[in-house]
Amino acid sequence: MRQEGVMHHAVVRLLGLVPTLLVLITIAFFLIRMAPGGPFDGEKILPAEIRANLDANYHLDEPLVQQYFRYLGQILTGDFGPSFQYKDWTVNELIAQGFPVSATLGGLAMLAAFILGTLIGTVAALRQNSATDYSIMGVAMLGISIPNFVIAPLLILVLAVYAGWLPAGGWDWSWQRMVLPVITLALPVVAYIARLTRGSMIEVLHSNYIRTARAKGLPESLVIRRHAFKPAILPVISYMGPATAALITGSVVIERIYSIPGLGSYFVQGALNRDYTLVMGVVIFYGVVIVVLNFIVDLLYAWLNPRIRYDETQ
Amino acid sequence: MNMEAKTTSGGLSVEDPFAAVFAGEDIRGRSLWVDAWHRLLKNRAAVVSGIIMAVMLVLVLFGPMLLPWQADFTDWDHTASPPSLETKHWFGTDAVGRDILVRTLEGGRISLLVGLVATLVSLVIGVSYGAIAGYYGGMTDRVMMRIVDIIYALPFMFFVILLMVVFGRHIVLIFVAIGAVNWLDMARIVRGQTLSLKNTEFVEAARACGVDHNTIIRHHIIPNLLGVVMVYVTLTIPQVILVESFLSFLGLGVQEPMSSWGALVNDGAQDMESAPWTLVFPAAFLTVTLYCFNYIGDGMRDALDPKDHL
Numbered sequence: 001m002r003q004e005g006v007m008h009h010a011v012v013r014l015l016g017l018v019p020t021l022l023v024l025i026t027i028a029f030f031l032i033r034m035a036p037g038g039p040f041d042g043e044k045i046l047p048a049e050i051r052a053n054l055d056a057n058y059h060l061d062e063p064l065v066q067q068y069f070r071y072l073g074q075i076l077t078g079d080f081g082p083s084f085q086y087k088d089w090t091v092n093e094l095i096a097q098g099f100p101v102s103a104t105l106g107g108l109a110m111l112a113a114f115i116l117g118t119l120i121g122t123v124a125a126l127r128q129n130s131a132t133d134y135s136i137m138g139v140a141m142l143g144i145s146i147p148n149f150v151i152a153p154l155l156i157l158v159l160a161v162y163a164g165w166l167p168a169g170g171w172d173w174s175w176q177r178m179v180l181p182v183i184t185l186a187l188p189v190v191a192y193i194a195r196l197t198r199g200s201m202i203e204v205l206h207s208n209y210i211r212t213a214r215a216k217g218l219p220e221s222l223v224i225r226r227h228a229f230k231p232a233i234l235p236v237i238s239y240m241g242p243a244t245a246a247l248i249t250g251s252v253v254i255e256r257i258y259s260i261p262g263l264g265s266y267f268v269q270g271a272l273n274r275d276y277t278l279v280m281g282v283v284i285f286y287g288v289v290i291v292v293l294n295f296i297v298d299l300l301y302a303w304l305n306p307r308i309r310y311d312e313t314q
Numbered sequence: 315m316n317m318e319a320k321t322t323s324g325g326l327s328v329e330d331p332f333a334a335v336f337a338g339e340d341i342r343g344r345s346l347w348v349d350a351w352h353r354l355l356k357n358r359a360a361v362v363s364g365i366i367m368a369v370m371l372v373l374v375l376f377g378p379m380l381l382p383w384q385a386d387f388t389d390w391d392h393t394a395s396p397p398s399l400e401t402k403h404w405f406g407t408d409a410v411g412r413d414i415l416v417r418t419l420e421g422g423r424i425s426l427l428v429g430l431v432a433t434l435v436s437l438v439i440g441v442s443y444g445a446i447a448g449y450y451g452g453m454t455d456r457v458m459m460r461i462v463d464i465i466y467a468l469p470f471m472f473f474v475i476l477l478m479v480v481f482g483r484h485i486v487l488i489f490v491a492i493g494a495v496n497w498l499d500m501a502r503i504v505r506g507q508t509l510s511l512k513n514t515e516f517v518e519a520a521r522a523c524g525v526d527h528n529t530i531i532r533h534h535i536i537p538n539l540l541g542v543v544m545v546y547v548t549l550t551i552p553q554v555i556l557v558e559s560f561l562s563f564l565g566l567g568v569q570e571p572m573s574s575w576g577a578l579v580n581d582g583a584q585d586m587e588s589a590p591w592t593l594v595f596p597a598a599f600l601t602v603t604l605y606c607f608n609y610i611g612d613g614m615r616d617a618l619d620p621k622d623h624l
Binding site: 023142152154245248253286 | 552600604
């Protein structure tokens with residue numbers, strides 16, 4: 001019965017993603033087309049015939065609505081078209097090249113943030129209102145407040161330029177080059193998760209079943225690990241969706257600062273150079289990634305929280 | 315009048331309310347706001363942050379007038395010179411000899427202005443949208459909130475960047491773009507509050523008197539939402555300042571000769587090896603501001619809404 005409920009819920013949610021993605025694609029498409037100028041308006045004015053041929057080749061001479069549906073059909077086959085800026089590259093190839101880099105950074109940062117954040121939050125909760133608690137929370141607030149584009153140059157300055165321990169930027173898949181970007185990306189998320197964990201852990205530790213577990217004489221570490229941890233990280237799990245979005249957005253800046261050839265840097269380059277197909281491709285691709293990850297987080301939450309039963313009518 | 319004020323104090327014990335009446339004194343009820351204000355004053359972090367922000371505001375508004383330099387003045391005798399009292403460049407100068415202190419203060423004007431105006435935009439949209447959805451309920455509510463859900467799932471930062479790319483980088487557009495994508499949380503919170511408010515007796519009484527829907531929303535619903543909204547506004551301002559800095563850092567925000575903290579941090583990051591002060595000072599101002607706003611927001615939330623359900 002419960003299993004069925006979850007399945008049903010999953011299917012409904014999956015169908016609910018369709019309008020979201022459609023809105024995403026529609027806004028992105030028409031926004032770009034509203035922009036003055038086009039991809040072939042260069043410094044050199046093209047002869048009219050060549051221009052007409054180019055437009056016809058890219059279907060730019062068709063009515064806008066027809067182009068829109070053509071683009072929709074094209075995306076359904078998973079084709080984002082050619083990039084205007086990077087000649088001889090398709091947007092798909094650029095995404096295929098940039099995304100593994102961005103995903104590695106984001107994944108590592110998320111992992112680090114989850115482990116560190118819950119750990120720090122739990123420690124603070126166990127020492128509620130002590131000096132340790134206050135200093136941890138003060139630092140966490142700082143972590144939330146300092147923008148990542150401020151942290152990154154400072155880290156480079158101190159650890160790379162002055163101390164010379166780590167390379168200041170670049171990318172070759174070695175761990176040395178991953179350390180600084182991952183720290184920068186993870187820091188605000190660590191801080192946020194720590195605050196969330198602290199709050200919910202304090203609440204959980206005051207509940208009756210924890211008192212029962214303690215009354216039974218269970219050692220404190222076991223109480224935390226076996227009874228308190230799972231319910232306490234539920235808010236963290238539901239934060240993972242927005243956190244992913246934050247990591248992806250963060251990577252746009254981080255990749256630029258550390259000169260990492262990820263998807264974020266392609267996006268910024270594309271935006272600055274008016275490479276419309278590339279910008280749209282990345283926006284839609286990231287939109288899908290965020291939407292799908294939110295969906296997974298939602299299922300994970302339901303799996304962890306037995307109080308949620310999707311077979312009941314809302 | 316006085317009785318009414320007292321009932322809103324949320325069941326707090328008022329010692330013998332009639333004693334004062336019998337003594338012929340003017341009794342003053344402790345309203346929810348006064349209570350919240352006292353709680354806020356007890357929060358040391360919030361009070362200190364408030365004072366720092368007040369000082370920051372005065373500095374940013376009046377500082378540039380009192381300093382001997384103009385933001386766009388180029389001091390060729392002191393290019394990229396470190397902070398020093400002798401040259402009168404207390405924060406040093408950048409690579410083309412502009413005074414960092416003046417530039418930081420003037421950049422702060424833009425950053426704070428964007429923070430306030432864009433928050434105002436999101437406030438107006440969010441409150442009216444949420445209040446309408448919550449008040450009318452039913453199908454209206456369901457459709458309106460479904461729309462919010464859909465927009466919520468979009469990567470909004472990318473849309474702001476897209477907007478800036480497509481429409482050029484005018485400062486008014488920055489306000490509108492950031493505000494227009496930032497109203498979703500506000501709408502959700504306001505809707506939730508409205509749902510619980512619309513079934514209260516005083517709203518029912520107003521409806522029974524024949525007051526029309528618009529007036530009820532404007533006169534009875536929205537004033538009662540103010541507490542929650544104020545908390546949220548204080549937490550939105552730093553977010554917006556951050557987004558603007560982020561855009562300016564990427565070169566998509568305000569353009570020269572105007573400047574903001576984000577743009578200055580971007581400039582500073584380019585020269586940080588030779589002139590770290592060009593990075594450190596704007597970065598410090600930006601961080602302190604965000605830090606303080608977050609603490610004030612936290613403090614206001616604890617004061618106005620002790621349950622912490624945001």
